[in-house]
Amino acid sequence: MDFTNVEQSKSSTLVPVSGLSFFAVASGFLMSLIPLSLPSFGLSESLVPWLASIFYLGILIGATSIQNLVSRTGHRIALILFLSALILTIIAMLLMPDAVVWLIARFVAGFAVAGIFVVIESWLLMADSSKQRAKRLGLYMTSLYGGSALGQLAIAPVGISGIAPYLAVICLLMLAILPPLLIKRGQPSCEQHQKMKLSELKGISRPAILGCLVSGLLLGPIYGLMPVYINNQVQSTDQTGMLMAVIILGGMLVQPLVSHLSSRISKSLLMAQFCLFGTLGIIGVLEAQSFVIIATSYLVLGACSFALYPIAITLACDALPVEKIVSATEIMLLSYSVGSVVGPLFAANLSDSPDGIIFYLGACLITTCIYMLIKSMQKAHGEQWPLSQ
Template sequence: MVEFFKSAWALLLGMMLLMVGNGMQGTMLGIRGEAAGFSTFEMSMVMSAYFVGFLGGSQLAPDMIRRVGHVRVFAALASFISAVLILYPAFEHSIVWIIGRVMIGFCFSGVYVTAESWLNNAATNDTRGKALSVYMMVQMVGIVTAQGLVTLPDPSGFLLFIIPSVLVSISFAPILLSISPTPAFETTKPMSLRELLGNSPLGVTGMFLMGGVFSAQFGMSAIYATRVGLSVGELSLFIASFYIGATVCQYPLGWISDRMDRRILIMVGSFIGALGAVLGLFAGDNYSMLLLSAFAIGGFSNPLYSLLIAHTNDFLEYEDMAAASGGLVFVNGVGAIAGPLIIGGAMDRIGPQGFFIYLIVLLAVLSAYAGYRTTRRSAPPVEETGSYTAVMPTASPVAVEVAQEVAIETALEEEQEAESVAN
């Protein structure tokens, strides 16, 4: 791992700064959109637009990298991100913000694809799993730090947008000035959605629902917080609680998942997440209860992303796992696009509490469907299932494919150990 940190410290530092910028932009748009008088529907379009761009970027960025190389793609896209962040306060119009969010989503997706392929190249077979874990923690630190920075400047001024723009501009300096070689870029041809659905109905359905749940946390939580009248400080801590919960619960749930039928854990985890949303629905003016709700939702929903990937792997051959990752990420992205639009409609009709009602419905549906799937076929023996590898919904298809490689390598090592013991 020492060698990995020597070669990847610039990448990890740059990605943390990028995540701070990304974490700030969603929150600050929620705050400024309320001040500018945007309707809930307009803001839901703005938030959904990010995921439209992100999904498009994940499909197109690999070809861009093959044509012009990692360095040029990374520098160009990061520069666009920095520019759009400055333009937001200069043109407070929903159409301009929607276009800006599509651009930023596209650019962040391309940056993630580039950085994650660098990360994979910097790691060895022995350190790849740990490297992915460190990368995920860096992402979480960046997003949580972003919520603290939102409270510093006056939200009505330009500084709230200048800070993330500067951080993004600084972020790619250590990466582009490092001496790490740029890797050759390869991606696996994705498995068809029909074949993927046939192998794992719960995996595909769950990833679609989780896209909607994650987009609610990443985009619409700020809209909800402004609509119920939370102060900037309260809003920031509320949003941070989702990601703190995810960080705290990720590895314990992963450890448990390697020792039981994952469908049952998915059923229980999504049910607890739904209960957390119920708690938020009835929190009223009890701010502590609202924070507990966000912690429970984030803590038990975000790990489901990795759980669903691991569950899908349990019904695939090793050679098919990498191909499945692209399809799962695509389905998740479609769910993320739809999520803010549905929440916006719900909040327009029944008020801010539509945010929690939406989460209750999605998590309850996932819990019920996971329970149903346990009756349709037997679970594979625990000793024959693959290992859980943590990866966040913010990751690009490259990171998910790396996680698949880690799972395959771990499974092969465990098989070799079992054979040596038997002999």
């Protein structure tokens, strides 16, 4: 497909990053608002894991069918359409506070969010070098997680009851639409997006695919279930919002480090190191007695959990031509979505312990750490094992 934008030499980061920033604040607030606001709409808290899983199921389905729309409309129009669809799902939830309607709305919202992620990620990853891609992805992740952390802090001043918080989310999403609506230049100048063939999928790094899968297994429960867990832990809505913000703030603060290190050391080893430190954060959450130590532990857990996806996706795109980037981001998002769909259900049902979600996150981190260490050692010693590096 030919794009008619003026900037044919390279894509600009202004539109995707500015739109992403408003979207991230809205999305961060919404992800915690939904599980905490269910009682005010007369809905059962037993819906929480199902709402989280069906949202990520929507992302999974969306990740398999986004490329055609992007190819037909271009990145800018596609971003406007997906943000608009997300707004409509929130309006439907407010007009019909029914469990079935909310489940359907969250599924459609997941599809729309998949589109937003694929459009913005591929927009930024269409760069000339792996170093520039890592830098752009670091900017993307910093904007995403910084906005999400800020959104968590809205819980205390805006509240969690009634329609007012949801109207605030809608206003933020409308602001996110303005940059792509008003700025028509700067979308990617790639003339054609190419679908990856089945034979080419074998060449994608297995640690990259697993890294995205585990990222979903971690972040699905963190977004979907952690607000309820923290609220039960600290018995304070204000502190719940603060600790959720701390988790996501950790994800934001670690992005410059991820960007710096991912082009200098083995990405498999880097993911192993973050998983190891994340396990230490899990221990801190379980054993800490003071609020400061608990907050620090959540900061470390958030930093390590949110570090995996950008490392994995840059690993997957390192050896790919620019016309394959949209297709590759779809595949990585698909892997992430599979983890995000099953993660909340596993975390909610794996253990009857009040700390079940924490035990689940710890198990994901330590097993991934071991796998990534094996892969990095295999690569360092030049052994030829069946699995791709």
